[in-house]
Amino acid sequence: MQESYLHELLKVDDQEIRLTEKQAHILAAAIEIFAEKGYAATATSEIAKRAGVAEGTIFRHYPAKKDLLLAIVKPGVLKFAVPVFASNMVEHIFNREFDGFEDLLSVFIYNRLDFARQNVAILRIVLQEFAFHPEIKKTVEESFLEQVYPKIKETITGFQKAGRLKQMPLKTMVRCIVSPILGFIITRFILNPDAEWDEEQEVDNIISFIMKGIEAEA
Amino acid sequence: MQESYLHELLKVDDQEIRLTEKQAHILAAAIEIFAEKGYAATATSEIAKRAGVAEGTIFRHYPAKKDLLLAIVKPGVLKFAVPVFASNMVEHIFNREFDGFEDLLSVFIYNRLDFARQNVAILRIVLQEFAFHPEIKKTVEESFLEQVYPKIKETITGFQKAGRLKQMPLKTMVRCIVSPILGFIITRFILNPDAEWDEEQEVDNIISFIMKGIEAEA
DNA sequence: CCTTCTGGTGAGTGATTACTCACTTACATA
DNA sequence: TATGTAAGTGAGTAATCACTCACCAGAAGG
Incomplete structure (x- = not known):
């Protein structure tokens, strides 16, 4: 998924959403893995690995795994x-x-x-x-x-x-x-x-x- | 779910399947919880609890959690x-x-x-x-x-x-x-x-x- | 009475889980 | 240059996970 498109998709009510590069990687990785094996079977560590970020980075932006799903x-x-x-x-x-x-x-x-x-x-x-x-x-x-x-x-x-x-x-x-x-x-x-x-x-x-x-x- | 019906459902190719009482409870509990929260989010310990059996009993009949799902x-x-x-x-x-x-x-x-x-x-x-x-x-x-x-x-x-x-x-x-x-x-x-x-x-x-x-x- | 078999047990295990936190880095503004 | 702030890190943690295993109970057969 291209990042520009991701960016476009996440825009709600025409409100611009600022996405760090790493944040975009997290979202893209999460979308991929959630779709592959389901939310419950996906480990946050795996998302971090595929996104190329530290696991802590995920929780800096999303207080819980579920918030990532909802985002x-x-x-x-x-x-x-x-x-x-x-x-x-x-x-x-x-x-x-x-x-x-x-x-x-x-x-x-x-x-x-x-x-x-x-x-x-x-x-x-x-x-x-x-x-x-x-x-x-x-x-x-x-x-x-x-x-x-x-x-x-x-x-x-x-x-x-x-x-x-x-x-x-x-x-x-x-x-x-x-x-x-x-x-x-x-x-x-x-x-x-x-x-x-x-x-x-x-x-x-x-x-x-x-x-x-x-x-x-x- | 009635046990007689459960028994009937699990019959394949008209082969009788012997089900212990506890085994039937395990299947009934697993069906309930899998349907409620999904396979991946269901703990075997919870199935055991609802079925009123020890967790080991599940693995006596089904070598792995996935076998229970397939059964x-x-x-x-x-x-x-x-x-x-x-x-x-x-x-x-x-x-x-x-x-x-x-x-x-x-x-x-x-x-x-x-x-x-x-x-x-x-x-x-x-x-x-x-x-x-x-x-x-x-x-x-x-x-x-x-x-x-x-x-x-x-x-x-x-x-x-x-x-x-x-x-x-x-x-x-x-x-x-x-x-x-x-x-x-x-x-x-x-x-x-x-x-x-x-x-x-x-x-x-x-x-x-x-x-x-x-x-x-x- | 002894053996064998099947069903059942529950404490225990190593691996994995979501999440935390003290810390570093980058950068904008004063 | 000093300072505040947001982004990013990764080792650490308590809890939970699927699964194991030594053991027990009862029934069947000799």
Whole structure:
């Protein structure tokens, strides 16, 4: 992971974060090893070794091992959630700049696909650890409920009122839309990353699959 | 978890497994704690304590901590995979005892839903640990590739040839079918188990969602 | 009655763990 | 040049870890 990118990722609320060179090495090493063997199985001594710093340096910046985990995961979750529907994206739809839900879906999928591509390690860590750390679970749930869900809700009910989408409980519909996308992202980057993937074809198929499943009957 | 059920679960290839009372307690305790806090974060001393046995007793039956994990996970994975399409199920379809793919899907979903309901803890453990333990990953992949995938393939291509299902790469179609089902099972039992769920309505919606997405165009 | 076997025990062990702290170094500002 | 401050160090520590081992109990068989 490049340090400039790491730096960018950890920026929250546009607040600049000062990172020492060593501090960046610590974060990069921690991301790598947490993703490889899991948080609980990772020794701080190993992080220090791979980062090329003394073990004490880690605890100078992060009072406990768990703070290091949170320093990685929280900004990652926020960055994943916030731009899901960039504010101008939703406007575009209602300004008819998009043909319809299908185009929106396409933009959304490619967007999250690229994010996942650049953050496989963090994605792994979040998926693995959020079950065991209430703070992570809370961050995920909050950013979803506050950032993602309302915009999805607005969008979907809009299309439903316009008669373009089927009537179906909102949560069920969201799950039906998100599941195949997440399923693809996870198989693409985590379960079977080494296979040859024709992403464009896959995305096309997923989109048409989802659309058929949720569009209003003719 | 009842011991009789535990006993049943651990039976592989119909070979009876003799379980001491203490041994059963060890397994039950290990399942509980592994699911709660993860394998790596679980101390053998804690398992012994909750099981009400001496720590040495664990290592009398399982040479290493990891063997205890595998003794839980492997039979769980096998029991989950093998009956996915019970041999008579596929026959039924081609004997026209099912109306079509839709009925098959319904049986499949309710079947796996009940399995998940009875095995939430093991499900959690498998989801959490299979990323870090090659033996688990291998077991999952093998039982999927050998038991599940061929039967799915046979079934789907059958329906495709009969002109009932859309032409779509097999793997993509399988992922599209499985993702919403897994997505529901995971939200139902792991992410949000305490919510009130109208399972029948959910399943109906999921089935119609999937069917619209994969059936051949009229 | 003696032997053998299996199941069970719990104190003990060396290795590893997260974390501490007295100390050094680098650098900015007075 | 003196001084304060933040970054960095690494030996040290108490706690905990997975695992061992000498020993005990009871049942089975001769």
